[in-house]
Amino acid sequence: MRRLFDHIREKLSVRYEPSECESISFLIFEHILGYSRLQVHLKKDETIPDAKVTEIEEILNRLVEGEPIQHILGKADFFGLTFYVNPHVLIPRQETEELVDWIINENKLAAPEILDIGTGSGCIPVSLAKNIPDAEVSAYDISAEAISIANQNAKNNAVSIRTRQVDILQWEAVSIDKTFDIIVSNPPYVKEEEKKLMQEHVVSHEPHLALFVSNDDPLIFYRRIAEFAQQHLSPEGTLYFEINEALGHETVSLLQENGFNNVTLRKDINGKDRMICATR
Ligand code: GLN
Numbered sequence: 001m002r003r004l005f006d007h008i009r010e011k012l013s014v015r016y017e018p019s020e021c022e023s024i025s026f027l028i029f030e031h032i033l034g035y036s037r038l039q040v041h042l043k044k045d046e047t048i049p050d051a052k053v054t055e056i057e058e059i060l061n062r063l064v065e066g067e068p069i070q071h072i073l074g075k076a077d078f079f080g081l082t083f084y085v086n087p088h089v090l091i092p093r094q095e096t097e098e099l100v101d102w103i104i105n106e107n108k109l110a111a112p113e114i115l116d117i118g119t120g121s122g123c124i125p126v127s128l129a130k131n132i133p134d135a136e137v138s139a140y141d142i143s144a145e146a147i148s149i150a151n152q153n154a155k156n157n158a159v160s161i162r163t164r165q166v167d168i169l170q171w172e173a174v175s176i177d178k179t180f181d182i183i184v185s186n187p188p189y190v191k192e193e194e195k196k197l198m199q200e201h202v203v204s205h206e207p208h209l210a211l212f213v214s215n216d217d218p219l220i221f222y223r224r225i226a227e228f229a230q231q232h233l234s235p236e237g238t239l240y241f242e243i244n245e246a247l248g249h250e251t252v253s254l255l256q257e258n259g260f261n262n263v264t265l266r267k268d269i270n271g272k273d274r275m276i277c278a279t280r
Contacts, residue, residue, distance in 0.1 A: 002044040004053065005029070011060050015201075024069050031073050032056055066201040079127040083153045088145035089120040090210040095268045096186055099242050099275045100127045102266065103184060106238070106277070107132055112181040114138065115232075117168050117225055120210055122150025122161065124184055129159035138180070140166040143209065168221065171228045179234045186242035187221030188213050194246075218247060219254055226258035239278045248273030 005025055012021040029035045032055050035043065048056075062072050070076040070091045076083050078092035079100055085091055100123075111134035116125040119139035129137040139161050141147050147163045154161045166174050168187075190211045195203060202211075213220060222241060229239050239260065243251050245268075252263045260278035268274035 001040065001046050001048055004048055004056065005040065005044075008056065008060060012063060015064060015066065024063065027069055027073065028056055028059055032059075066204060068201055068205050071205060076121070076123075078121075078123040079131075081123075081127060081130065081157050083121045083123050083126070084149060084156065085121050086149065087205060088143060088207055089149050090206055092121060092123040095274050096123065096242055097127075098268050099184070099186065099240060100124055100131075102275060102277065103128060103182060103240055104131050107182070109181055110134060111136065113178065113234075114182045114184070115140065115180040117166075117183065117185040117228075118142075118187045118210070118221070119150050119163070120146050120186075122153040122163075124186065125150070125161045126154050126157050126159055128182075128184075129154070129161055130157060136162075138162045138164065138178075140164050140168060142167045143207075146210075168228065169224050171224065176232060179232050179237070181234050181237045182240065183225070183229050183233050183237065184240040185221070185225050187225065189218065189221070189242070189244040189247070191215050191218045191244070218244065219251060222251055222254055223258070226255055226260065230259060233280075235280065237279070239276075241276045241278075243274060243276055245272035245274060248276075251276060 008025045008028060009021045012024055026037050029040050032052055059072055063069060068091055070085050071087060074084055076085045076092050079097050083092060112132065114128055114135050114137045116139045119125055119141045122139055125137045125139040129135055139150055144165055147165050150163050188211050192212055193215050233239060248265050252265050255263045255278045260280055263276060263278045265273055266275045
């Protein structure tokens with residue numbers, strides 16, 4: 001086992017940082033052999049059956065080609081929960097966990113009505129439903145595939161959320177007879193011109209629909225969601241966004257121009273402008 005572990009790390013080192021190689025190696029052992037990190041250490045002298053070694057080699061080849069480990073294993077960890085993911089939805093990010101944590105910590109309401117716009121895998125609404133008692137959680141996405149994955153993730157994590165296929169840029173065309181106490185969104189925010197700065201495995205394996213916006217109007221989702229919120233956020237309600245780190249101040253101004261008087265910009269753990277909370 002020790003030798004196999006070293007072999008995996010070496011093979012992955014062509015594409016990943018040492019710390020990533022290590023964490024991916026543990027994920028592979030857990031998936032193929034069912035071993036925890038501790039068991040990998042304790043059983044280091046054990047011989048792994050050939051069939052399992054072959055399965056591990058197949059995974060390694062896909063990883064070296066650039067396929068994300070979450071797609072190969074069909075799952076991603078987020079906020080202590082497990083989410084099914086495939087190329088139709090964004091792989092949940094740590095920055096988004098920070099946003100979810102912020103919402104949970106700030107919420108003072110009992111049984112709030114919550115809406116997540118552009119839900120993808122459903123990682124935001126499912127985590128909120130799991131952690132805010134009696135929350136009524138809704139989730140919109142333009143993509144039918146995403147809606148079906150979000151439903152599946154709600155079911156797998158034993159919470160109930162109401163999903164609906166909505167193109168938020170066309171929200172006036174949809175009949176919505178509700179107001180929400182919390183509206184949250186992690187919309188597409190990477191400018192086309194920033195694509196070349198992104199990791200290749202993100203650009204080639206994750207949905208462009210969820211990632212990219214045109215250079216001409218990169219805040220289009222924020223503007224349309226702010227307009228939607230004017231109609232559908234309760235007077236005391238709060239709007240939360242994940243944002244492009246390079247557009248923090250522009251996004252704050254846009255919200256102020258759209259009637260949000262109290263806007264807070266917050267950095268992620270890497271010190272980048274990453275999220276906003278806004279009230280009227
Ligand atoms: N933070 C994501 C990335 O860098 C982008 C998420 C988004 O566009 N909403 O890949």
